[in-house]
Amino acid sequence: MATEPTDQELVLRAQQGDRRAFDLLVLKYQHRVLRLVGRFVRDPDQAFDLAQEAFIKAYRALGNFRGESAFYTWLYRIAVNTAKNQLAAHAREGYSVSLNSGGGDESDEALPEPEALRDYASPEDMAASNELAAEIHAAITALPEDLRTALTLREMEGLSYEEIAVVMNCPIGTVRSRIFRARESVEERIRPLLND
Amino acid sequence: MTTQHQQNAHPVPSMSAEEALSAWWDDECAHQPMPCVDRFLAIATGDARQSLRSYSLIGAALRREPLDTRDISLLVSARLAQDSAEADGLAQATRSPHVLAFPQSRVRRSINAWRGGIAASFVAALVGIGVWMMPPGGTDAPSLQAMSGANVLQTASNSPSLTATNGLMPVAVQVLPGGALPAWAQASGRRAPMNPYLMTHFESASPDLSEVMPSLRMINFHPE
Numbered sequence: 001m002a003t004e005p006t007d008q009e010l011v012l013r014a015q016q017g018d019r020r021a022f023d024l025l026v027l028k029y030q031h032r033v034l035r036l037v038g039r040f041v042r043d044p045d046q047a048f049d050l051a052q053e054a055f056i057k058a059y060r061a062l063g064n065f066r067g068e069s070a071f072y073t074w075l076y077r078i079a080v081n082t083a084k085n086q087l088a089a090h091a092r093e094g095y096s097v098s099l100n101s102g103g104g105d106e107s108d109e110a111l112p113e114p115e116a117l118r119d120y121a122s123p124e125d126m127a128a129s130n131e132l133a134a135e136i137h138a139a140i141t142a143l144p145e146d147l148r149t150a151l152t153l154r155e156m157e158g159l160s161y162e163e164i165a166v167v168m169n170c171p172i173g174t175v176r177s178r179i180f181r182a183r184e185s186v187e188e189r190i191r192p193l194l195n196d
Numbered sequence: 197m198t199t200q201h202q203q204n205a206h207p208v209p210s211m212s213a214e215e216a217l218s219a220w221w222d223d224e225c226a227h228q229p230m231p232c233v234d235r236f237l238a239i240a241t242g243d244a245r246q247s248l249r250s251y252s253l254i255g256a257a258l259r260r261e262p263l264d265t266r267d268i269s270l271l272v273s274a275r276l277a278q279d280s281a282e283a284d285g286l287a288q289a290t291r292s293p294h295v296l297a298f299p300q301s302r303v304r305r306s307i308n309a310w311r312g313g314i315a316a317s318f319v320a321a322l323v324g325i326g327v328w329m330m331p332p333g334g335t336d337a338p339s340l341q342a343m344s345g346a347n348v349l350q351t352a353s354n355s356p357s358l359t360a361t362n363g364l365m366p367v368a369v370q371v372l373p374g375g376a377l378p379a380w381a382q383a384s385g386r387r388a389p390m391n392p393y394l395m396t397h398f399e400s401a402s403p404d405l406s407e408v409m410p411s412l413r414m415i416n417f418h419p420e
Contacts, residue, residue: 007223020241027244027248055268155254183250
């Protein structure tokens with residue numbers, strides 16, 4: 001699968017030295033990478049460091065990316081290798097590493113879902129997270145029906161804009177606009193909770 | 197009345213930078229009349245960071261996933277900036293006239309430059325420097341020439357760098373081409389009691405011909 005054209009454009013600009021383009025790629029994929037490396041290590045701080053290291057390695061290796069696969073696929077492999085190398089290094093040094101992974105299965109699909117973030121969060125962090133989640137749900141509930149439907153179909157069902165347009169019987173541009181306005185409205189409501 | 201397909205064939209021409217960012221977040225920028233990238237790159241970095249962070253949290257909350265508010269991008273950006281600054285500093289330092297040139301003695305020579313000389317040395321000679329301990333009370337020990345083989349040339353008995361001390365006669369032995377180390381120089385110290393009668397130092401080429409390495413052998417004689 002080729003890289004999504006906009007990601008490809010951002011990669012090209014990053015290869016030419018536009019750091020902002022790479023920043024946007026990091027912003028887009030950081031939580032996916034965090035969830036991925038969280039399947040290898042339980043400690044969220046260690047997962048955080050691994051994810052950071054993966055992006056650093058990706059930036060340094062950008063010149064090797066040819067766009068033959070999706071950018072995230074390429075980034076995914078870097079993140080997996082970074083996590084595995086770290087585990088191997090710790091094993092050689094005699095650290096006992098608690099893994100989230102199953103019994104040596106190389107397939108990533110066999111790894112359990114990461115619950116490490118909850119396990120290690122402090123009570124204060126848990127409370128803040130719960131408050132934030134509640135506020136997001138309240139904001140979404142308060143949305144007009146067409147905005148709420150478009151956002152829910154996108155985020156929960158994973159439908160494309162074209163599919164949502166068919167479901168809602170409206171143009172793709174309208175779908176795009178509704179999703180954006182829904183996000184903007186929710187963002188405005190949760191902004192005070194994020195400015196820490 | 198236009199069909200859905202006809203409506204979708206003519207997307208909304210105007211799209212704000214923020215809306216472009218939201219579409220890019222969903223990988224839905226591919227079919228826009230104008231490139232998305234140019235639009236949302238115009239957004240200030242801080243605003244883009246805050247929006248994308250919110251989009252991530254909104255999606256996670258809807259999917260009942262743990263909410264992760266951590267932001268790697270700031271740390272990654274800072275570290276890449278630091279790497280870049282260090283690289284620029286290093287480049288500048290190497291251009292500075294006040295920076296000492298890298299010592300040539302440390303320059304690793306190409307193995308090819310060494311190959312001829314090392315090959316010649318390896319084939320021509322294995323230099324053994326033997327320290328022959330003269331037994332107390334006499335020189336009844338056989339001469340080195342007698343102890344060595346026909347292909348061994350005693351070369352350094354008069355060498356100024358190898359001077360005899362009490363009871364010790366240093367001897368340098370060079371193995372001629374086609375020859376072999378004399379038997380007394382090849383004896384393994386492990387087969388003899390710990391009473392070294394002859395200590396031999398060798399210089400030989402390392403297996404990869406990259407350098408000449410010293411090695412030590414302990415030669416023991418059983419007194420007759």
